Amino acid sequence: MKTFCSKDCPDFCDFYIEExxxxPVxxxxxxxNGRNGFVCSKLKDFYEREITHGAESDPESLSKAAELIKSLNGxxxxFMRGSGSLGYAMGWWDVLFSGxxxxxxxxxxPxxxxxxxxxxxxxxxxxNPPAENLKNADSIIIFGRNAKVVSQHFFSYLLRLKKAGKRILYIDPIRTETAPSATDFIQINPACDGLLCEAYLTEDSGRRRELIAQTGLTEAEYNLFAGYIKKGRTAFITGxxxxxxxxxxxxxxxINRLAVKTGNESLLYYARGSKTELASVPKQPVRRVNISLLPDIIEQFPLMIIVGANPxxxxxxxxxxxxxxxxxxxxSIDTNITETSKHADVFIRAGGMFAQNDVMGSYFFNDRPSVRGKFAALPxxxxxxxxxxGLLGVRLDITDPETVERKAPPSRKYTEKPLESAYPHESEGYRLITGSHTSYLNSQVPPSMGENDAFVFISPETAEKEQLTDGSNVEVFSPxxxxxxxxxxxxNIAGNVIFAYKNRKMTKGYINCATPVILTDSGNGVAYYDTFVNMVRK
Ligand code: SF4
Known part of the structure; x- marks a missing residue:
């Protein structure tokens, strides 16, 4: 059958699956237009984890869950729902609990x-504008999107565009797996991309020098960046x-302002809602607590329900x-027993994306939504x-994916608003940055991957300063x-940055043991990469 992958990397790939x-084959x-064309290497890992090695089902779990919820007496x-799978159907959990x-x-x-x-x-x-617009660009600047790892089909599209003559400049504080495939690579200081854009836009040469100094770029690197923009139509891709x-x-x-001011708005890409062209699920208004209050606020509640998330x-x-x-x-409602669901009083085994008939659009590509049927015979x-x-006596009328109403896609209209210089937050110690891995998404590690690459990547300067060598065991700590x-x-690592693959199980503990709760300047996101740590040899 023809189906699609609803995992939350941006590609939204169609593929065929047969038994x-x-x-599965x-x-x-x-x-x-950049989607599909080959089978992504992560797909079989998802199947291995969710179906071959998925958790056992407890036939009583739903009635136990209903009893537990009813016992709260008001x-x-x-309630928390994750975004490990972005299908429309996951929204029915929201509808149920909003009722x-x-x-x-x-x-x-996060x-x-x-x-x-x-x-x-x-x-x-x-x-996002249509991905085909990239064909009209003379060059492409990628800010911090490790496309080779997080977006396999889009990466292969980029390679084809490069072969067709587009120059690609990749800017990242880490020399990631994508860097060797770009025409040029610039290793910028963390959190300085905004200052780089401001440097290009300012007309004050003294101010420009100040801003460039903050980014850690040499004059030649800055001129390379500026040359990309001056030499024609430039696409900007934000990771x-x-x-x-x-x-x-x-x-x-x-980055938005730079794209607009240089006449490249139709070549500016970040992401788009995967359900943006679908009528919203009929969720009722709900009370919310801000993410920054987690996990401290949990103990004020007698019960927590977590769906498809491993916080x-x-x-x-x-x-x-x-x-x-x-x-x-x-x-806990999940496909597998995770570090979160280990604590569950009631665990409900869900079949995951291979068991879910669904509809959704792309998180990146401006294509119309696809519909898929159910493949795995699991709930x-x-x-x-x-x-x-039904057990709770709550009305829930589920719409068939085929009949979900389609909406006209919205369009952008830029309004220039005040914008302060985006200076990075600094603190004592080493900055801990985490990144995606080619073989898994978020914490969805396939069992066959094992647990043997608990690496802490450091720069040669840090190695010399701390007298550490390959294979040294270290404890990485913060308050x-x-x-x-x-x-x-x-x-591949520069200066005081420490890098690790995100959510990986380490020799002892997990990366986020050392990560504090810091909100980003939008007030609703988590500033993971403003984690500052120290190390001690073990
Ligand atoms: S690239 Fe992402 S969306 Fe596409 S199949 Fe792989 S994991 Fe799924």
């Missing part, structure tokens, strides 16, 4: 919300990493999360939500907590 001798869908409880007046939702997200807020502020909407700093919204807004690994303050989840009653999220609604990992000295 042969009890095993994946086949690629035809290439279309006390408020917390229960005692459910308290979370305001904010993912892309800061950049989204920046686009809505500047353009009234968060949308999610740079909105995970305290000044993330301001940085994204400076004990992916959110800051891992140790506090474990303590909070020990104290609260927890209903889907919408089926589980409907059954739980929030610590984790232990294995040193890998890498020329």
């Amino acid at each position: 042969e001798n009890g095993k 994946f086949k690629s869908a035809e290439e279309k 006390s408020e409880f917390l 229960i007046k005692d459910a308290v939702f979370i305001e904010g997200s 993912c892309d919300i800061t950049g989204e807020t920046a686009h809505e502020f500047d353009f009234g909407v968060c949308d 999610f990493g740079l909105q995970r700093y305290k000044n993330g919204m301001a940085m994204v807004r400076w 004990a690994v992916t959110f800051p303050e891992t140790d506090k999360w474990h303590k909070a989840l020990e104290k609260v009653k927890l209903i 889907s999220d919408s089926e589980l939500a409907a059954e739980l609604a 929030s907590g610590s984790f232990t990992g294995v040193i890998n000295v890498s020329a």
Whole structure:
């Protein structure tokens, strides 16, 4: 059957899946403006994790969950839904719990919300132009999107554009897997992309020199950047990493301003709502608590319900999360037993994306939404939500994916508003930056990957200063907590940055044990990369 991947990397790929001798066989869908054309290497890992090694089902779990919710007798409880799968059907959980007046939702997200807020502020909407517009660009500047890892099909499209003569400049504080494929690479100081854009736009040469000095770029590197923009039509592609700093919204807004002021608005890309062309699920108004209050606020509630999320690994303050989840009653709805669902009083096994008929559009490509059928014979999220609604006596009328109403896509309208210089937040110690891995998404690590690459990547300067070599065991700590990992000295890392693959299980602990809760300047996102740590040899 033809289906699509609803995982939250931006590509939204179509593919074919069939069963042969009890095993899935994946086949690629035809290439279309950068989407599809080959099977992404992560797909079989998702199947391995969610279906082959998915959790056992407890046939009583839904009735146990209903009893637990009913036993609250009107006390408020917390509800959190993750975005590990972005399909429309996950929204039926929101509809169900919005129909229960005692459910308290979370305001904010750890993912892309800061950049989204920046686009809505500047353009009234968060949308992308068609990917085909890139064919009209003479060059492409990528700010902090490690496309080779996070966006495999888009990366292959970029390579084709490069072959067709486009020059690609990649700017990132880490020399990632994407850097060797760009025409040019500039290693910028973390959180300085906004200052770089401002340097280009200012007419005051003294001010420009000041700003360039902050970015850590040489004059030649700045001239390379400026030359890209001056020599013709330039596309700007903004990654999610740079909105995970305290000044993330301001940085994204400076990139927006640069694109508009240089006449390249139709070549400015960030992301778009994957459900933007679909009528919203009929959710009722809800009460919310801000994401920055997590996990401390959890113990004020008798119950927390977590759907498709693993905050004990992916959110800051891992140790506090474990303590909070020990104290609260927890209903976890997921495909696998995770660090979060280990604490569950009731665990409901969901079949995941292979079991869910669904509809959605792309998170990046401006294509019309696709519809998919159910492949795996396991309970889907919408089926589980409907059954739980029945047990709770809540009305939930689920719309078939084929009949979800389509809306006209919104369009951008730029309004120039005040924008301050986007200076980075600095503190004592090393800046901890995390990044995506080619083999997994968020904390969805396939079992076959094992647990043997708990690397802490440091720069050669840091190695010399701390007298550390490859293979040294270190404890990385901050006031929030610590984790232990294995040193890998890498020329891909510069200055005082420490890099690790995100949400990975380390030799001891998880990366986010050391991450404090800091909000970005949009007030609803998490500034993961403003985590400052120190190291001690173990
Ligand atoms: S690139 Fe992303 S959306 Fe596409 S199949 Fe792979 S994981 Fe899914």
